Amino acid sequence: MKKKLSCVMAIITLMMGLGGCGGNGISMVDEDVSTVPVDTYEIAWYLPITSQKDTELVEEKINAYLKDKINATVKLYLLESSQYKEKMNAMISSGEYFDLAFCASWMLDYRMNAENEAFIPLDDYFDKYMPKTYELLDKDALSNAKVNGKIYALPVIKENAQQIGWIYRKDIADKYGINMDQIKNFEDLEPYAKIIKENEPDIQYPVDWVGDTPTSNTIRHVTTGLGLPNDNTYPMDKVIEEYETESIKKSFDIAKRYYDEGLVRKDCVTATDLNQRMKDGKTFCHLAYLKPGKVNELYKGAKYQFAQSGISNVYKDPEAGVLSMTAVSATSKNPARVMRFLELVNTDKYLNNLIIYGIEGKHYKKVSDNVIELIPDSGYSLSGSQWMVSNVFLNYTTTEEDPEKLTKLKEFDESAVLLPSAGFTFNTEPVQQYVASCATVEAQYKKQIAVGAVSFEEKWPEFKKKLEEAGFEKVKDELQKQYTEFLSKK
Secondary structure: OHHHHHHHHHHHHHHHHHEEEOOOOOEEEOOOOOOOOOOOEEEEEEEOOOOOOOHHHHHHHHHHHHHOOOOEEEEEEEOOHHHHHHHHHHHHHHOOOOOEEEEOOOOOOHHHHHHOOOEOOOHHHHHHHOHHHHHHOOHHHHHHOEEOOEEOOEEOOOOOEEEEEEEEEHHHHHHOOOOHHHOOOHHHHHHHHHHHHHHOOOOOOOEEOOOOOOOOOOEEEEEOOEEEEOOOOOOOOOOEEHHHOHHHHHHHHHHHHHHHOOOOOOOOOOOOOHHHHHHOOOOOEEEEEEOOOHHHHHHOOOOOOEEEEEOOOOEEOOOOOOOOEEEEEOOOOOHHHHHHHHHHHHHOHHHHHHHHHOOEOOOEEEOOOOEEEEOOOOOOOOOOOHHHOOOHHHOOEEOOOOOOHHHHHHHHHHOOEEOOOOOOOOOOHHHHHHHHHHHHHHHHHHHHHHOOOOOHHHHHHHHHHHHHHHOHHHHHHHHHHHHHHHHHOO
């Protein structure tokens, strides 16, 4: 009996020596980061990016490079957004194996999957496997990424500031002498939109938008009909009922006027792919969240010349850190190797650009050390999707982009104002049923009102009554309670 017990204890001791344990009880075999492992490990990485013809060729190049670094290979699974969402949710629900996946507050529900322990908490592993990456990460982004005190996915190293502004056809603006830097809202734009509609037959509708077109950054939307103040326009410690504010009512009225006058397309309630409509020359401008170089990312290679112009202050997004992330799956068979790979992707310029732009000479041409020319229809390019992948500050810039783009991105970030509500996350669990009911009601009304298809003034009494019946006040009270507690701890 003693011999058997000794054997069991020896095995347990050996297993403990081989494995570490993550914050949620996930067992992980440690690796010596100063050595190259003998065994090869394939990393399965899923991304919501359009599939590329030459993905296998790029994988071969990546794998050859990784051989003497960490002895790993990479398999890139590139899927369209809708397909990605369906596929990944099914894999997570069934406990199917994968190593890495893109996630965010708006895609693959980062917080929910973190709470359900679908991802590995990374805090205990930064020092050993990703020390350089940790130093590069924005600490506000890291703080926002915490779920129950732990970081369950790696924020992509990118700019965290935002600005609301116009993206527009520069040739049309020049033709009619429109200075978009002086156009601060849709009211200022209206007379010019009418001129364009009357004189440019090829432009079917001067302005384009979708259901949640931003018109102001004075309110941070949190949940159905409720937001938090982004500046001194409103009391800094109070939850705001969005639909009762003058700014929202005014924006809905303007949207209705635009819609009735034919300044926007009539099917904008259901229309998709706004960017393609811009490229096709069917519209003059739209409102967007901007950063330096945004217009080039969206419309590189387009036959028309596009430009951008900011109309709001530059501010650090309250959700910085959870808008673009890379998670290590709890089903990964070798999380240590996967984390070593992430460290390389975020710090190794050659590997980073190989993943983004493909193979030099086949998919792009080098113009200088940091500038490249993309080869049209080359079979591979993740250009424009860098913000979903890794450290954007290691990326080459293309000949279609401002050569100072990366410097301007850093300056843009440094100039941003940190909003009072930064770091606050609404825990909807105490009022989950009411949140869901209010969202169902909102889905019946908001989009049609926001794009101007129906009158807010006419629909609001009915809309408001249904929200109240769905438990709107209960949600508001809970949000105010949590926000007050958040502010008291700052």
